Amino acid sequence: MRVRVRLLLLRRLADAGLPVVAALATTLLVQALLPAATAVATAAVVSAMRREGEDPGALSHLATPLALLGAALLVNVALKALLRPLATLTKIRIDGAHRLRVARLAMGAGTIDTLEQPRTQDLLRQVTREPSVWLEKSISDGVLGQLRTVVQYLGLAATAAVLASFAWWLVLVLGVPAVAVRLLAIRRWRRHFRIWSAGLPDHRSAGYWTEVSTAPAEGKEVRVFGFADWLVGRQQRHVRTHLGPVWADDRRAGLGQWLPTVLMFVPLAAVYVIVARGVVNGAATVATEVAILTAAWSVYATLISLDDVVNVAGAAPVVEAYEELAERLGAVSRPAPAVLGPPVAASTGATAPPVLRFEKVVFRYPGADRPVLDGLDLEIRPGEWLAVVGLNGAGKSTLVKLLAGLYRPVAGRVTADGVDIHDPVAGGPAAWRRRLTVVFQDFVRYQLAAVDNVTFGAPGPVDAVALEKAVTRSGLAPVLERLPRGADTPLSRTRSGGVDLSGGQWQHVILARACYAVHTGARVLVLDEPTAHLDVRTESEVFDRLSGTRNGATTVLISHRLSTVRGADRIVLLADGVIAESGTHEELTAAGGRYARLFKIQADRFVQGYDDRLEGSTLDGESR
Numbered sequence: 102m103r104v105r106v107r108l109l110l111l112r113r114l115a116d117a118g119l120p121v122v123a124a125l126a127t128t129l130l131v132q133a134l135l136p137a138a139t140a141v142a143t144a145a146v147v148s149a150m151r152r153e154g155e156d157p158g159a160l161s162h163l164a165t166p167l168a169l170l171g172a173a174l175l176v177n178v179a180l181k182a183l184l185r186p187l188a189t190l191t192k193i194r195i196d197g198a199h200r201l202r203v204a205r206l207a208m209g210a211g212t213i214d215t216l217e218q219p220r221t222q223d224l225l226r227q228v229t230r231e232p233s234v235w236l237e238k239s240i241s242d243g244v245l246g247q248l249r250t251v252v253q254y255l256g257l258a259a260t261a262a263v264l265a266s267f268a269w270w271l272v273l274v275l276g277v278p279a280v281a282v283r284l285l286a287i288r289r290w291r292r293h294f295r296i297w298s299a300g301l302p303d304h305r306s307a308g309y310w311t312e313v314s315t316a317p318a319e320g321k322e323v324r325v326f327g328f329a330d331w332l333v334g335r336q337q338r339h340v341r342t343h344l345g346p347v348w349a350d351d352r353r354a355g356l357g358q359w360l361p362t363v364l365m366f367v368p369l370a371a372v373y374v375i376v377a378r379g380v381v382n383g384a385a386t387v388a389t390e391v392a393i394l395t396a397a398w399s400v401y402a403t404l405i406s407l408d409d410v411v412n413v414a415g416a417a418p419v420v421e422a423y424e425e426l427a428e429r430l431g432a433v434s435r436p437a438p439a440v441l442g443p444p445v446a447a448s449t450g451a452t453a454p455p456v457l458r459f460e461k462v463v464f465r466y467p468g469a470d471r472p473v474l475d476g477l478d479l480e481i482r483p484g485e486w487l488a489v490v491g492l493n494g495a496g497k498s499t500l501v502k503l504l505a506g507l508y509r510p511v512a513g514r515v516t517a518d519g520v521d522i523h524d525p526v527a528g529g530p531a532a533w534r535r536r537l538t539v540v541f542q543d544f545v546r547y548q549l550a551a552v553d554n555v556t557f558g559a560p561g562p563v564d565a566v567a568l569e570k571a572v573t574r575s576g577l578a579p580v581l582e583r584l585p586r587g588a589d590t591p592l593s594r595t596r597s598g599g600v601d602l603s604g605g606q607w608q609h610v611i612l613a614r615a616c617y618a619v620h621t622g623a624r625v626l627v628l629d630e631p632t633a634h635l636d637v638r639t640e641s642e643v644f645d646r647l648s649g650t651r652n653g654a655t656t657v658l659i660s661h662r663l664s665t666v667r668g669a670d671r672i673v674l675l676a677d678g679v680i681a682e683s684g685t686h687e688e689l690t691a692a693g694g695r696y697a698r699l700f701k702i703q704a705d706r707f708v709q710g711y712d713d714r715l716e717g718s719t720l721d722g723e724s725r
């Protein structure tokens with residue numbers, strides 16, 4: 102085991118607080134010294150008994166050693182009672198601090214590209230796992246194991262000193278094989294946990310399929326498509342791929358168990374025989390024999406108890422994974438803001454919407470061979486209502502994520518009032534994001550009360566006026582009226598008194614969140630397919646109200662329904678990684694380009710009663 106990992110584990114003791122650690126360490130130390138004290142006290146009792154035999158009636162010979170032995174036993178019992186709550190408190194504090202550290206690390210990363218990578222997800226799984234099988238160890242298991250190991254070695258030194266006082270060779274004969282057994286165990290468990298960790302991608306996949314098999318939403322499809330057997334087979338395959346090598350290692354280790362057994366018991370038996378013969382020959386007293394036997398056994402009991410070896414070896418991959426994670430995420434992270442809330446103009450001092458520019462932006466997802474955006478230039482004027490259209494996969498959502506600073510361009514830059522949004526001097530993307538609000542296409546349905554879903558994490562008290570405007574203008578008011586506890590109803594059936602909303606109703610909630618942000622200071626409103634779940638009539642009403650709620654903010658709207666974008670100040674068509682067309686609806690339709698062809702297809706289809714989305718069409722104006 103690398104010394105550095107052991108030191109890192111010990112450093113985490115600070116998370117439990119000095120008084121608790123001091124109490125725990127003292128308790129462990131006294132407990133570790135007890136075997137040596139017990140050996141000496143036992144020898145003293147036996148010796149006193151012999152003198153008692155020679156001088157009957159002189160009970161005083163026996164009183165002191167017996168009191169010492171009794172005290173040692175009592176202290177042992179008391180320490181055991183004290184140890185459990187102290188250890189539990191230490192573990193709770195260390196694991197709590199660890200979880201907080203990981204959360205800060207994950208949230209502190211300004212961009213999400215590293216977070217999305219499979220390796221990062223595996224590392225996160227490794228560092229956040231709650232031990233569910235005995236093979237898994239938490240960080241606090243390792244910290245406590247390491248502390249106990251250090252203290253135990255101090256106790257061993259005391260016991261070894263007692264042994265050496267009778268015969269120095271006893272320390273060598275007993276100590277060397279016992280240390281060898283321990284080193285073998287450390288190697289075996291280190292290898293074991295390395296094999297376990299190597300299978301984590303399969304562990305993750307098995308976990309995914311387990312979740313799919315139990316989640317209600319997925320449960321619908323599992324039943325309708327009838328792939329339950331396939332799903333179980335798939336989950337089992339991942340479990341076997343992960344655990345097969347672990348079980349093979351267990352078998353191998355079990356077969357090799359003869360070596361530690363021989364190393365443990367042969368020297369101990371030899372010492373017992375030699376000391377017993379010494380007593381028979383008169384070379385040693387019974388008291389000496391008892392002391393040696395007691396001390397020898399305690400050396401063995403300490404060195405061959407493998408709990409802490411397993412705990413430290415099991416926690417080592419967690420420490421190593423945390424270090425790798427910190428390196429990956431730390432390079433792009435800054436401390437997470439204390440409160441992640443909607444933008445507040447006052448906090449940035451900004452009141453006017455900024456001039457936004459994409460300057461020759463090239464962006465490629467990690468591992469992809471083709472760029473999504475390829476030298477894209479775009480200026481968005483303050484207060485402008487800009488619509489972005491394009492076919493599936495053209496890169497519209499990617500453009501939104503770049504605007505929100507969730508990714509860094511591979512080349513070029515995105516600026517607000519001429520300043521790169523990733524410029525750390527200006528506060529980086531975290532500061533920039535407090536000036537904008539985004540409705541994502543794949544928005545998240547938080548299991549919170551409706552009102553909390555709208556004012557989500559806002560710093561300070563809820564702004565009632567802004568909330569009312571947001572609820573009215575987003576069309577959420579009629580939805581709230583029908584909820585059993587109105588705005589306080591939890592939006593999840595798994596919460597007590599909670600309800601599930603339909604896709605369209607959820608979209609009203611998310612729109613209300615965006616409106617609330619605009620009324621509390623956001624100057625840029627980005628809407629990625631904000632009405633995809635709404636029926637055409639509701640959509641049109643929502644858009645009418647939204648245009649009145651923009652409050653002077655710049656609005657970037659992505660939509661497949663061209664009927665919703667025709668009122669925009671400007672429409673840009675994204676194709677082949679660049680802005681292929683730009684202008685008002687009238688200009689673009691008059692130009693007779695791709696937009697005009699798309700609009701005509703949708704208009705014709707709408708007249709014929711089809712949905713008017715882009716997916717079924719190509720930019721050349723042909724139906725697929």
Ligand SMILES: Nc1ncnc2c1ncn2[C@@H]1O[C@H](COP(=O)(O)OP(=O)(O)OP(=O)(O)O)[C@@H](O)[C@H]1O
Pocket residue numbers: 217466467469473491492493494495496497498499500542
């Ligand atoms: N996180 C990601 N990692 C890797 N590739 C991605 C990721 N997100 C999107 N892509 C790829 O980038 C391309 C553009 O995707 P994007 O979601 O930006 O398109 P879009 O224009 O918004 O599409 P749609 O109209 O279907 O919503 C697609 O080829 C997609 O597969």
